[in-house]
Amino acid sequence: MQKFRNTILCGDCIEILRQAPAAFADLIFADPPFNIGYQYDRYRDKVEKNNYIAWTRDWMSACLDVLKPDGSFYIAIGDDYAAHVRIIGDELGLTLRNWIIWHYTFGQQTRSKFARAHTHIFYFVKNPKQFTFHDWAVRVPSERQLVYNDKRAQSCGKMPDDVWNTYARVCGTFKERQGWHPCQMPELLLARIIAASSNPGDVVLDPFIGSGTTAAAALQMGRNYCGIDISEQYVENTRKRLDELKKQPKTPQGLSMHELLELKRLLFEISRPLEDYKTCEKLAEILCRQFAIRMNSDKPYDRETILPLLQDLNPWRGRK
Numbered sequence: 001m002q003k004f005r006n007t008i009l010c011g012d013c014i015e016i017l018r019q020a021p022a023a024f025a026d027l028i029f030a031d032p033p034f035n036i037g038y039q040y041d042r043y044r045d046k047v048e049k050n051n052y053i054a055w056t057r058d059w060m061s062a063c064l065d066v067l068k069p070d071g072s073f074y075i076a077i078g079d080d081y082a083a084h085v086r087i088i089g090d091e092l093g094l095t096l097r098n099w100i101i102w103h104y105t106f107g108q109q110t111r112s113k114f115a116r117a118h119t120h121i122f123y124f125v126k127n128p129k130q131f132t133f134h135d136w137a138v139r140v141p142s143e144r145q146l147v148y149n150d151k152r153a154q155s156c157g158k159m160p161d162d163v164w165n166t167y168a169r170v171c172g173t174f175k176e177r178q179g180w181h182p183c184q185m186p187e188l189l190l191a192r193i194i195a196a197s198s199n200p201g202d203v204v205l206d207p208f209i210g211s212g213t214t215a216a217a218a219l220q221m222g223r224n225y226c227g228i229d230i231s232e233q234y235v236e237n238t239r240k241r242l243d244e245l246k247k248q249p250k251t252p253q254g255l256s257m258h259e260l261l262e263l264k265r266l267l268f269e270i271s272r273p274l275e276d277y278k279t280c281e282k283l284a285e286i287l288c289r290q291f292a293i294r295m296n297s298d299k300p301y302d303r304e305t306i307l308p309l310l311q312d313l314n315p316w317r318g319r320k
Helices: 013-017 049-066 079-091 143-148 187-197 213-220 232-246 257-270 274-279 281-295 303-313
Strands: 007-010 025-030 067-077 095-108 116-125 203-206 224-229
Touching: 007 232, 013 049, 013 224, 025 049, 025 187, 049 067, 049 079, 067 079, 067 187, 079 095, 079 116, 143 281, 187 213, 187 257, 203 213, 213 224, 213 232, 213 257, 224 232, 257 281, 257 303, 274 281, 274 303, 281 303
Parallel strands: 007 224, 025 067, 025 203, 203 224
Antiparallel strands: 067 116, 095 116
């Protein structure tokens, strides 16, 4: 099983996954081609409808075979085939826990119909009675906490709803953008999924690794990763991306890659100007408390540790 741990494999995901001797993945995130005409390095994303649906069933089935009994399976898909993915999931015996809408800015502008500005993300589990889900890892401060100082607010924050409108598409001007791939998921969105549905040391599989974002987020969060792609170029560039991440030193405050990524995600989800944390003691206190809840450890996080990091972690930095 070592072949599928902390590795990026080149080839057809169906063929590769069918070589696995046993289920090894605790969490699967799949962002397959949407069959809408993109030209990838080794694949033209436009095939006959029935062939695409049959192929979707085949790769979902191959993924299901390597998903552990208590594993979770997230699939991002566009409008054209979202209903088919939902039905195939049901036919394969998966249980749908959420039909998430990722609503983003910088949507695709159109003239003859309403502009498309969302992607569907299906959250399936293999066993509806046994699965990993950490609510504390994804809770966010509520407006009752941040604005109204309402004593009825839960001090641990509220659960996000199933419309995710926090994360923008990764555009060409963003610092995060990997220029060698036409489509890229936001790292912070993947961090939310990995935080909620896996544990440190688990294996996170992405059968269409593309720009490498799933593996990059998993690595930073202390998970093992397995990525597959048919493109030699994407595989090689993903490996280079991961090698660069592994070289990152700890901060002067001693925070790990995992802590830094989670702090950045929290800043993005609270969405307040950085200066407010310096001028508003209450807001800084909420940030530190929510961060400690997310990290779920006995390690204390205070203003002296957190505030000096905010500028470098600014999630909007490098965007135009």
